[in-house]
Amino acid sequence: MTAFDADRVKCVVWDLDGTLWDDIAVESPTDELPVPRPEMLAAIDALAARGVLSSIASRSAPAVLDRLAAGRPEVRERFLAPQVSWQDKSESLRRIAENLGIAVDALVLVDDSPYERAEVEALLPAVGTLAPEDVPALLAAFEGREVTPESRARVDRYRTEEARRAEGERFHGSREEFLSWCAMRLTVGTATPEEVPRALELAARTHRLNSSGLTPDRLGELAASDGHELYTARMTDRFGAYGVIGAALVDRTGAGTGTGTWSVPLLALSCRVAGRGAAAAFLFWLMGRARRAGAEEFRVTLRPTDANLEMRILLRQAGLRRVEDTEGATPDSAVLGRALHGELPKPPPYLHVSDREDAEA
Structure with missing residues (x-):
């Protein structure tokens, strides 16, 4: 063994x-x-x-x-x-x-x-x-580990994913046309208490689309502390619901950055949605939310790994660049930032994005 x-x-x-x-x-x-x-x-x-x-x-x-x-x-x-x-x-x-x-x-x-x-x-x-x-x-090795509803449904969700893949192979048209036909919807909002365990699971188990590798214990501590907010993203399409596929921790304390800055110590998404625009849409939603809240700068903590190249490319495409004057970096990480004035990037046209509160209204 x-x-x-x-x-x-x-x-x-x-x-x-x-x-x-x-x-x-x-x-x-x-x-x-x-x-x-x-x-x-x-x-x-x-x-x-x-x-x-x-x-x-x-x-x-x-x-x-x-x-x-x-x-x-x-x-x-x-x-x-x-x-x-x-x-x-x-x-x-x-x-x-x-x-x-x-x-x-x-x-x-x-x-x-x-x-x-x-x-x-x-x-x-x-x-x-x-x-x-x-x-x-x-x-x-798996005994004693908390099992979230998303975990229990994971096998069925992957079976649904096989159906998506098979339908995509039969589809006559471009990749973007197929994604549009799938009628994908992303809803984002403040994490509910029931969603927190899933957010912790994403922090622990995602690697391809994980910005910093923040540990679940540390994420739980920060999410419960003043000046921090935990956001989650859910996704659906014509085949069914993906469940909670993304989590982001926002630090609004201004420590080492200034009160006009939104800092994101962790952005993590399930690899099941890679290549469908969900990671970009979630990131862009957070940037827009930060600007609506009065922030002038947006920052993300990045710990480069062999696995998260896709996340690093996404952050660069969103206009984030390394920030030198910060206390948020560790020896194995960096802080990337960008100003929030001017036009912000938009999600792919085939993916409908909404605030959860609006969707539930």
């Missing part, structure tokens, strides 16, 4: 032969597949209840996946973005991560073969690898 960080794990990838079931599927004399091990199905269901996805990476004939869908649909539906082919396991994991829109290091592989685990460890060292007998330790 190689080490893994449970806070980063978003998907457990399961081998089939010798792992999910005992026998080798392609050696079966009939089309009947081996019977899955009950303890493995129970583990998959326990992970799903905690918001952890499951997928398949199996070096076998692709027809095995079709047989699984036809003969055991109740098992097949547990897995998202499965890969069954003769390609290397490391390549299967890359494709799973790409299809799910998550980082490769958010995966853990469960495989009975020491060779397959070693191949992944060599080519994808950030991926945790486990033998089937390590599954109880995997489950134990």
Whole structure:
């Protein structure tokens, strides 16, 4: 078993032969597949209840996946973005991560073969690898962690995302025309008490669209202190609701900046909405809200990482540049800022953005 960080794990990838079931599927004399091990199905269901996805990476004939869908649909539906082919396991994991829109290091592989685990460890060292007998330790790593409503609904939301992707592949038109057809709506407002746990979860589990990596404990402390406001963003489209997909902490104390400044120590969004304009729309909404509140400058704390290049590009495109005269930076972070006078950037035309209070009126 190689080490893994449970806070980063978003998907457990399961081998089939010798792992999910005992026998080798392609050696079966009939089309009947081996019977899955009950303890493995129970583990998959326990992970799903905690918001952890499951997928398949199996070096076998692709027809095995079709047989699984036809003969055991109740098992097949547990897995998202499965890969069954003769390609290397490391390549299967890359494709799973790409299809799910998550980082490769958010995966853990469960495989009975020491060779397959070693191949992944060599080519994808950030991926945790486990033998089937390590599954109880995997489950134990998630015990005691708070499960938000968004977490419990995560598997279903990813299934809906698969439907979106399939519809997008069938759609005749440009990417922007498809996004417009999806009728996406983003509503933003002050976080309700019920949304705070989800905001803390976003701080801990998002990396691709996370400005600073502020810890959940620190976010909770700041959000409860005077002069700070926590905002959340929800998104829907014609396929259904995404739930809370964004969180931003605003510091209005003026510490080290001046009272005419809105400072954002954390801006974090779910990777599920990457590439749909939601991150830009949320950021631009915050800038507009700051100006309406009388602020003259807008600042965001940025801690550059290998994962958040997309966030860094977004901040630069929004006109934010490094600020030198600030007390908000740490040795591994910077503060970016811009003036709020003049025309502010606008969200993509295919995404309708509104204040939550207006939407509920």
